[in-house]
Amino acid sequence: MLRRLILPAAVLLALSTACAATPDAATPAASGVPTVKLGFSAWPGWFPWQVADKKGLFAKNGVKVELKYFDSYTDSLNALATGNIDANSQTLNDTLASVAGGAKETVVLVNDNSTGNDQIIAKEGVKSLADLKGRTVAAEQGTVDHYLLLLALRKAGLSEADVEFQPLPTDAAAAAFVAGRVDAVGVFAPFTTTALKRAGSTTIASSKDFPGAIPDHLVVTADLLGRDPKAVQALVKTWFDTITWIGANRAEAVQIMAERAGVSVADYETYEKGTTIFTLEENRTAFAGELPARAKQISEFLVSSKLVDAAPSLEGLLEPKFVQAVQP
Structure with missing residues (x-):
């Protein structure tokens, strides 16, 4: 999917x-x-x-x-x-x-x-977009969740160069996050449900933060x-x-x-x-x-x-x- x-x-x-x-x-x-x-x-x-x-x-x-x-x-x-x-x-x-x-x-x-079903989800301890600096973030390259990630990083005064971007298909990105192989992930529903199964994970940005985007x-x-x-x-x-x-x-x-x-x-x-x-x-x-x-x-x-x-x-x-x- x-x-x-x-x-x-x-x-x-x-x-x-x-x-x-x-x-x-x-x-x-x-x-x-x-x-x-x-x-x-x-x-x-x-x-x-x-x-x-x-x-x-x-x-x-x-x-x-x-x-x-x-x-x-x-x-x-x-x-x-x-x-x-x-x-x-x-x-x-x-x-x-x-x-x-x-x-x-x-x-x-x-x-x-989209008013929240596209999300940047991070592991326990990563509480804000600023905390992504130097972290590994997975998303499908070129997807609107990659686009959402870029919007969110820009809002936090960061760029893609400030994170270690891992290009993965959306389902694989969610699975990699749950398995602990990456620190954060950009996914859309229904893959948000999968990603949030990781203990302590939380949504630190979503399409709700960027109305109409x-x-x-x-x-x-x-x-x-x-x-x-x-x-x-x-x-x-x-x-x-x-x-x-x-x-x-x-x-x-x-x-x-x-x-x-x-x-x-x-x-x-x-x-x-x-x-x-x-x-x-x-x-x-x-x-x-x-x-x-x-x-x-x-x-x-x-x-x-x-x-x-x-x-x-x-x-x-x-x-x-x-x-x-x-x-x-």
Whole structure:
């Protein structure tokens, strides 16, 4: 369950093999209707797609969807960048990195903001970010948790040069921390649950400390946007229908999402405050001002931190018409 990778351009444009899971329920649709391949991976703000698939909500909106779950978030990003899927849930950071690498992608929906489910977790005795100086810190290189680490270090007057950075896949980073091989780790839910099993460990920084820094989105290829805007509209409408269904059927929905996440219902419930799902009105407000400003800010940070070589073009990055067209 690797998630939310800010990829270097060379990796992003490389071909990769998509790891698709078989959906829990087939999605019926009229014959002759093109299938939209929609990717997602491990993150609480994206598990509602599993509910949409299981409860037949895509079909109710007239769109035939092949829902593809990726164990590796990296694979989902590469699949979208190379056109092997039509749409994917991914962060704004990753989308900007993809565009910087030459991909043609557009944000059409805000799924959520991370408000605590991305965390820097440290061993006993490391009580603050300043205490990380000279310590070994693991995170997946280029992920938004690497990005969060850089933001947190900067806030503390430090840089990556002040720590011994260990680049590890997110699941391996959490395991290394629990085994005592590193002093701190940057991970996202559900891997936060794993990391916090280390006795005496504590969260010393999280996305809650950096409001709006890690927004998550539905992103589509320029090809899908050009050839089938009705399908894009149906995906966006299905998202809001799904959030409504979850609100009315919470127990069943949480069970579906926890099963997809591979955690207990009790553990899944702890993620609620750390991921803030955006309402339709919040989507419209974000597209009107917050998202363009955030895209520029993140782009500048990615360049200054040398996570990308050059700032991506923001032209065509954001398309608000689909959330604007949804009827409440």
